Amino acid sequence: xxxxxxxxxxxxxxxxxxxxxxxxxxxxxxxxxxxxxxxxxxxxxxxxxxxxxxxxxxxxxxxxxxxxxxxxxxxxxxxxxxxxxxxxxxxxxxxxxxxxxxxxxxxxxxxxxxxxxxxxxxxxxxxxxxxxxxxxxxxxxxxxxxxxxxxxxxxxxxxxxxxxxxxxxxxxxxxxxxxxxxxxxxxxxxxxxxxxxxxxxxxxxxxxxxxxxxxxxxxxxxxxxxxxxxxxxxxxxxxxxxxxxxxxxxxxxxxxxxxxxxxxxxxxxxxxxxxxxxxxxxxxxxxxxxxxxxxxxxxxxxxxxxxxxxxxxxxxxxxxxxxxxxxxxxxxxxxxxxxxxxxxxxxxxxxxxxxxxxxxxxxxxxxxxxxxxxxxxxxxxxxxxxxxxxx
Amino acid sequence: xxxxxxxxxxxxxxxxxxxxxxxxxxxxxxxxxxxxxxxxxxxxxxxxxxxxxxxxxxxxxxxxxxxxxxxxxxxxxxxxxxxxxxxxxxxxxxxxxxxxxxxxxxxxxxxxxxxxxxxxxxxxxxxxxxxxxxxxxxxxxxxxxxxxxxxxxxxxxxxxxxxxxxxxxxxxxxxxxxxxxxxxxxxxxxxxxxxxxxxxxxxxxxxxx
Numbered sequence: 001x002x003x004x005x006x007x008x009x010x011x012x013x014x015x016x017x018x019x020x021x022x023x024x025x026x027x028x029x030x031x032x033x034x035x036x037x038x039x040x041x042x043x044x045x046x047x048x049x050x051x052x053x054x055x056x057x058x059x060x061x062x063x064x065x066x067x068x069x070x071x072x073x074x075x076x077x078x079x080x081x082x083x084x085x086x087x088x089x090x091x092x093x094x095x096x097x098x099x100x101x102x103x104x105x106x107x108x109x110x111x112x113x114x115x116x117x118x119x120x121x122x123x124x125x126x127x128x129x130x131x132x133x134x135x136x137x138x139x140x141x142x143x144x145x146x147x148x149x150x151x152x153x154x155x156x157x158x159x160x161x162x163x164x165x166x167x168x169x170x171x172x173x174x175x176x177x178x179x180x181x182x183x184x185x186x187x188x189x190x191x192x193x194x195x196x197x198x199x200x201x202x203x204x205x206x207x208x209x210x211x212x213x214x215x216x217x218x219x220x221x222x223x224x225x226x227x228x229x230x231x232x233x234x235x236x237x238x239x240x241x242x243x244x245x246x247x248x249x250x251x252x253x254x255x256x257x258x259x260x261x262x263x264x265x266x267x268x269x270x271x272x273x274x275x276x277x278x279x280x281x282x283x284x285x286x287x288x289x290x291x292x293x294x295x296x297x298x299x300x301x302x303x304x305x306x307x308x309x310x311x312x313x314x315x316x317x318x319x320x321x322x323x324x325x326x327x328x329x330x331x332x333x334x335x336x337x338x339x340x341x342x343x344x345x346x347x348x349x350x351x352x353x354x355x356x357x358x359x360x361x362x363x364x365x366x367x368x369x370x371x372x373x374x375x376x377x378x379x380x381x382x383x384x385x386x387x388x389x390x391x
Numbered sequence: 392x393x394x395x396x397x398x399x400x401x402x403x404x405x406x407x408x409x410x411x412x413x414x415x416x417x418x419x420x421x422x423x424x425x426x427x428x429x430x431x432x433x434x435x436x437x438x439x440x441x442x443x444x445x446x447x448x449x450x451x452x453x454x455x456x457x458x459x460x461x462x463x464x465x466x467x468x469x470x471x472x473x474x475x476x477x478x479x480x481x482x483x484x485x486x487x488x489x490x491x492x493x494x495x496x497x498x499x500x501x502x503x504x505x506x507x508x509x510x511x512x513x514x515x516x517x518x519x520x521x522x523x524x525x526x527x528x529x530x531x532x533x534x535x536x537x538x539x540x541x542x543x544x545x546x547x548x549x550x551x552x553x554x555x556x557x558x559x560x561x562x563x564x565x566x567x568x569x570x571x572x573x574x575x576x577x578x579x580x581x582x583x584x585x586x587x588x589x590x591x592x593x594x595x596x597x598x599x600x
Contacts, residue, residue, distance in 0.1 A: 156581045189476040192572060196480075218584070260581065280578040285456025286474070287578065 009110040009118025020323040021121070021314060024150050025103050028123045028312070031149035035142050037101035037125050042082040044105075048072035054300050055081040056271040061108040063118075075107035079122060080309060081297065087128050088303035097130040103314075117315060124291070124311035128298065131306030133242050136275045136293060137249035143279065143289065143310045144255040152320060155281040155288070157258050158218075160265030161243055162272045162292075164227065167236030168214065172207050182211070186266040191215060217263035221247045227263050239274075246275060267292070275308070281320035288316040331357045332375035334368065339381035346379065393438050394583050396590065399453055399461030401446035405571055408483040409462045416593040438586065450475055450574060459579035460587060465569045466548055470509045476580055478591055479573040482598050486550035488512060490564040491537075498543050506536035507546040516546065516566055534558040 006012075013021065029039065045065075046052065049072070052062055057077035065073050076082055079102050092098055103123040110116045125142060127135050140157065147155060165186070169179030185194035198211045210230040217223045224240045224247070231237060243261065250256045267276055267290065276292025291310030298305045331350055335343035347357045358375070362382060365371045372378045400409060406424070414420055418437050432441040444452055447470075449463040454473040461475075466488055468477060488509070492498075506527045507513040517524045527542055534554060536542040548569060549555060549562060573594060575587055 154582070158581055189474070189577065192477045192480045260584075280581045282578075282582055283456075285454060285576055285578055 007118070009116060011117055011119070016327065017318075019328060021318060024318060024321065024323065025121070025123060025314060027150045028146050029101070029103055031146045032101045032123075032125055032142060035099070035125075035138075035145075037099040037142075039101050039103070040083070040086070041102065041104065042076070042079070042086060044075060045073045046076050046082060046085075048074045050301070051076060051081040051085060054084070054297060056268050056294075057108060060111070063107050063109050076104075077108050078106050079104055079124060079311065080126060080294065083126050084128075084294075084297045084307065085301050087126070087305070087307075088298050088301035092128055092298070092303055092305055097135070098128040099125070100128065101125045121314040122311040123314060124289075124309060126307060126309035128307040129305050130308075131295065133245045133275070134249060135306075135308050136242075137246050137253060139291060139308050139310055140246075140250060140259070140277060141253035141255050143291065143312070144253075144258050146312065147279070147281075147288075147317075150317070150321065152281060152317070155258060155279055155320070156260060157277050157279045158260050158262040158265060159243070159246070159275060159277045160262050160267075161239040161275050162266075163274060164231065164236050164239035164243075164263055165214070165266060167233045167239065168210070168231045171231070171233045171236070172203065172211060173201075183266050186264055187268075214264050217261070219261060221261060223261045223263060242275065271297075277310075279310075279312070281317070283322065284316045284320045286316060288313055288320055328356060329376040330374065331355050332372050332378040333357060333359050333381060334362050334365075334372065334378065335359065335381040336362050336383060338384050342385060343381035346381070394586055395435075395438055395440055396460060396579075396583060396586050397440045397442060397458045399444050399449045399458035399463075400441050401449050401462055401464070401571075402443050403446060405446060405462065405464065405484045406443075409481070409571065412481060412483055412594070412597060415597045418593075447471070453574050453576050456576045456578055458576070459583055460573065460575050460590065462571050463574050464548075464571050465567070466509065466512070468572060468574070469512050469567065472511070474577065476575040476577060477572050478575050479594055479598065481571045481573055481594065483571045484550075484569075486548045486569050488546065488566040488569060489549045489562045490516075490544055490546055490566065491534075491549070491555050491560045491562050492544040493537050493559065494561045496537060496543050503544070504542035505544050505546055506533055506542035508533060509546055512566070513546040534560055 048064055052074035055077050062077055063075040067073050083100055083102065087098055087100065101124065103121065105119050105121050107119050110118045125139065127139055165183065166179065169182055170176065173179045173182065182197060185197055195212065198208055201208065213230050217227055221244065224243045227240050228237065247256065250259055265276065267278065271294055272292040273295040274293035278287045278290040281288045289310055289312035291308070293308040295306040298307055333343050333347050343359060347359050350357045362368060400406060410420060410424065420434060424432065430443045434441065442452065442458055446464060447467055449461040450467055450471050450473040452458040453461040453475045462481065464484065502525050504527055505513050505517065505524045506529050508529060510526045510528045514526050529536065533545045533547045536545055537560060538558060544563065546566065552562065555562060573591065580587060
């Protein structure tokens with residue numbers, strides 16, 4: 001192994017990228033805080049048995065290690081499960097909704113190829129203790145204004161509802177096993193396989209058509225009305241009413257132009273329990289963020305409470321923004337020993353004005369002309385001070 | 392305003408059939424693809440940019456979003472397991488994935504070997520059969536492997552079975568039917584939904600879905 005090698009998927013953040021990343025993160029956090037959300041931090045390591053098992057991330061993507069007591073630990077694969085743990089054990093007193101936010105690195109082991117990061121930063125929020133669609137709408141509205149606050153303009157959010165698809169599949173297919181089998185095709189984005197599987201099922205033509213119509217349920221809010229025609233059960237209809245309700249609130253937030261309904265979305269097989277969404281931006285091949293309602297998670301931490309939230313991937317957002325490096329404007333002061341005092345004084349003055357100043361002793365630079373090129377402005381304090389020369 | 396769609400097209404065997412299908416769907420395409428060594432073709436009249444890729448790489452371009460849509464064999468999708476939408480069975484270039492070997496071939500008890508261009512598909516198939524095998528990845532001329540004793544069996548695509556027959560091999564097991572599929576990048580599917588939906592509808596009408 002060469003000395004500069006790194007583990008698969010691990011990346012350095014070099015200065016110029018660091019700066020743009022920090023700027024974008026700061027703007028996002030500021031916007032999130034304006035909505036009254038409190039930032040918090042949790043440990044990088046958690047128990048496999050608690051956060052590891054309960055997170056939405058696949059087992060095969062977890063980084064595991066053993067502590068000195070022989071317990072299995074994981075590097076946190078997302079922030080939702082750790083925050084659910086903290087909320088359940090310490091913060092949530094059932095008095096009212098909790099509004100929490102974070103900006104933190106998460107870890108997901110990569111198997112395929114070197115190009116994908118195994119550690120990346122997410123900025124997100126969790127709204128815990130409010131089970132109404134108002135909470136879902138607030139979370140989506142904050143996601144929109146957070147993305148707008150950093151200058152992203154071209155993006156789309158697709159919204160679905162886990163219970164609609166569950167209800168529809170269960171009423172047509174009769175049991176959970178068969179509906180999970182069919183759902184797997186949607187989860188794998190295999191529309192061809194879904195169609196073939198539906199055709200092969202021992203169902204009436206009417207039921208097959210109902211299942212096939214699911215594929216066309218992408219578009220505006222009128223799709224919820226269309227979906228009403230194919231679902232009979234109370235549970236399914238309730239999900240659609242929730243979506244219609246949500247839409248009205250998104251209109252009140254004036255963010256409905258960013259949103260599309262996608263009633264055939266299945267993002268995770270067993271994690272989300274209600275409204276769920278993903279956000280897509282131009283120039284990035286994968287979603288920049290996602291979120292949804294997870295009303296069962298806190299119960300796993302012995303504190304039953306509804307919850308919803310979103311997470312945005314900072315690396316992908318930077319790609320979408322086209323910000324791959326910011327250059328910082330710096331002043332350069334090149335000095336020699338004789339004028340050290342004057343140079344330091346000038347630098348202090350400039351810094352007090354908020355300028356960024358590099359002080360460099362001329363004898364420490366092999367090629368001054370090349371060195372000064374990175375500076376916005378260069379000042380030289382070389383040779384005998386003027387006062388002495390005048391004597 | 393209509394947005395340009397970047398289409399990843401597979402070079403070689405499937406290419407002509409794919410172009411024919413697009414023409415049947417009413418797209419006006421230039422005739423000179425085959426003779427040229429160019430890899431990118433702009434077809435502004437139809438709002439297309441074609442990129443000509445190795446068939447095995449089509450789903451990679453689409454997953455990364457440098458192509459919005461693409462035409463890829465189901466064999467490639469099974470092998471690569473890329474995060475793309477498989478939207479339509481184009482029903483072109485039909486063939487199947489199969490296990491083949493010598494007609495009187497004896498499979499060794501200790502570490503039986505399988506040579507293939509599809510290591511993931513082969514490994515998954517034998518695992519599901521509960522059979523332990525050693526997979527040897529080759530890049531072409533797979534039929535050679537059993538003939539010279541590199542492996543007892545191979546996993547490969549079979550269309551007419553002629554190549555197998557000419558090399559004295561027989562098909563032993565059928566793994567999966569293969570045709571070409573229309574695939575879509577998940578982000579493009581949302582941001583260019585109008586253009587992509589239209590293309591899917593036009594293709595659907597000619598493949599008879």
